Amino acid sequence: MIVESSERTLVRFRDVSKVYTGGSKRAPRVVNAVDTVTLDITKGEIFAVIGYSGAGKSTLVRLINGLEPISSGSLEVAGSRVDGKSETQLAPIRRKIGMIFQQFNLFNSRTVAGNIEYPLKRAGWKPEERNQRVTELLAFVGLTDRAKNYPEQLSGGQKQRVGIARALASNPELLLADESTSALDPETTQEVLGLLRRVNRELGITIVLITHEMDVVRSIADRVAVMDSGRVVEVGTTSDVFAYPQAETTRKFVSSVMRTVPREDEIAKVRQEHPGRLILVDVTDQNRIGSVLSECARDGVTFEIAFGGISMLQSRSFGTLTLSLNGPDTAVENTIVRLREITKVEEVAR
Ligand SMILES: Nc1ncnc2c1ncn2[C@@H]1O[C@H](COP(=O)(O)OP(=O)(O)OP(=O)(O)O)[C@@H](O)[C@H]1O
Ligand SMILES: [Mg+2]
The missing domain is CATH 3.30.70.260 (ACT domain)
Structure with a gap:
């Protein structure tokens, strides 16, 4: 597959594979978690990655911020190669990337404000600057009155909003969201998706969102990639993929949300x-x-x-x-x- 990159490309995968090896010497296990993926993610878009459990979605996304090194191919984020970098060399790239998780991953011993402030402390921001930024972020996610609460005092949707505020703290260009709504009920899911839409539209942040729910794709994504056994089997605008699903896996996903063909x-x-x-x-x-x-x-x-x-x-x-x-x-x-x-x-x- 030939994909032309342009200046609008933020993440550029070229023949990227990730192989996990494990098992024992006698019974070695090799998993092609990500298999020769070529893909461009464009600045400013909301890009969804969908696929069944084990398809390689999380691995694909973890490659982007170098949480896992790629096994072969090349991968660029915001013009910098991610592959072959040391942890120190990765640090400036990672600062451009925020991440949110299904289980929120908040510190239970820190307040809402403390959680949001944490990455700024690590990045060496001065106290007054930190306070000001935390105040802004709390207002943006609508949790100003919850600053002093602890995570356990919050609902799932509120916890995810804290997660989003924390991920946005140091002004990333890219937000990675791994099943960020899977632990939430449908109503709260819509609320969090609404916030992610604002993150994209108002702050201009590119979002890569992993989900196994086609409804989530439909309500928020500009484009979608469908993964199956480590491969990207289909990629296109959300409306095209819904209207003309090509791959078998995609057809199954599309029909799971809208069954318009009679059995x-x-x-x-x-x-x-x-x-x-x-x-x-x-x-x-x-x-x-x-x-x-x-x-x-x-x-x-x-x-x-x-x-x-x-x-x-x-x-x-x-x-x-x-x-x-x-x-x-x-x-x-x-x-x-x-x-x-x-x-x-x-x-x-x-
Ligand atoms: N650290 C690891 N070591 C060995 N194998 C791994 C590791 N991480 C993932 N895998 C394997 O790679 C494949 C892809 O896993 P991955 O977590 O990326 O899938 P996923 O699409 O995110 O699935 P889910 O929807 O369940 O989160 C799976 O077969 C998984 O078992
Ligand atoms: Mg996953």
């Missing part, structure tokens, strides 16, 4: 209720499909929506509709031909 048992039921010719129509441009159907109505073709639905994603509609067409045979046939000119149409076998 076999459902088709049998649909058949009973709708005697017309059944077709599955991919909805990518609702207006054009609508106008074909209304033109065909003049030839006596009527339709019913027998199954399915359409979702809106970043102001584009997509999904699959199961239509039952009724009318004179040739006119129905003509309708199908005309729909095929503008979208994918599958006929459900009789």
